[in-house]
Amino acid sequence: GENVEQHPSTLSVQEGDSAVIKCTYSDSASNYFPWYKQELGKRPQLIIDIRSNVGEKKDQRIAVTLNKTAKHFSLHITETQPEDSAVYFCAASNDMRFGAGTRLTVKP
Amino acid sequence: DAGVTQSPTHLIKTRGQQVTLRCSPKSGHDTVSWYQQALGQGPQFIFQYYEEEERQRGNFPDRFSGHQFPNYSSELNVNALLLGDSALYLCASEGYNEQFFGPGTRLTVL
Numbered sequence: 001g002e003n004v005e006q007h008p009s010t011l012s013v014q015e016g017d018s019a020v021i022k023c024t025y026s027d028s029a030s031n032y033f034p035w036y037k038q039e040l041g042k043r044p045q046l047i048i049d050i051r052s053n054v055g056e057k058k059d060q061r062i063a064v065t066l067n068k069t070a071k072h073f074s075l076h077i078t079e080t081q082p083e084d085s086a087v088y089f090c091a092a093s094n095d096m097r098f099g100a101g102t103r104l105t106v107k108p
Numbered sequence: 109d110a111g112v113t114q115s116p117t118h119l120i121k122t123r124g125q126q127v128t129l130r131c132s133p134k135s136g137h138d139t140v141s142w143y144q145q146a147l148g149q150g151p152q153f154i155f156q157y158y159e160e161e162e163r164q165r166g167n168f169p170d171r172f173s174g175h176q177f178p179n180y181s182s183e184l185n186v187n188a189l190l191l192g193d194s195a196l197y198l199c200a201s202e203g204y205n206e207q208f209f210g211p212g213t214r215l216t217v218l
Binding site for chain 1: 141143149150151152153156198200206207208209210211212
């Protein structure tokens with residue numbers, strides 16, 4: 001099965017700075033890579049995803065990059081805001097293995 | 109909330125008991141996956157149901173079983189509960205290349 005590793009486990013940035021979270025996966029057959037944001041006591045919310053036929057995808061302040069050769073993908077958040085503070089999870093198909101999560105804190 | 113519902117919201121059981129959790133997917137979605145999320149950890153994949161059959165399964169013992177009904181709703185059953193089964197149980201509704209999580213059921217085993 002798939003094995004997904006996520007780094008860092010915690011990340012603290014100043015408001016306005018960028019944040020980058022990285023994940024690696026093991027199953028070369030994986031072709032779908034979503035990112036989720038989970039606020040305390042709430043369900044994970046899909047914020048962006050990428051499929052294996054694309055190297056990069058952007059949605060306003062959020063972007064995801066995928067390197068299939070190296071089997072890693074990254075979440076980039078620019079111009080961070082305090083409301084971006086949450087736990088972020090990456091996942092990789094085929095059996096939707098999740099990373100352990102990154103707790104992002106954006107300091108005002 | 110994308111129309112995915114779960115019941116009950118909270119549940120307290122004792123060791124050895126059995127529990128059934130329920131999930132109704134978003135209208136038009138035909139696939140339901142179940143996850144266990146322990147405190148401070150990422151969701152762990154339990155299994156996925158499609159066309160009323162278990163299509164994939166994670167690394168969970170046979171005490172965890174499920175069912176999908178013709179209307180695509182699903183149940184998760186856990187037998188012989190252990191203290192370590194205490195967690196947030198999430199279902200994910202999938203279809204049209206999208207996935208949405210339900211609000212979860214928080215299970216506490218005493």
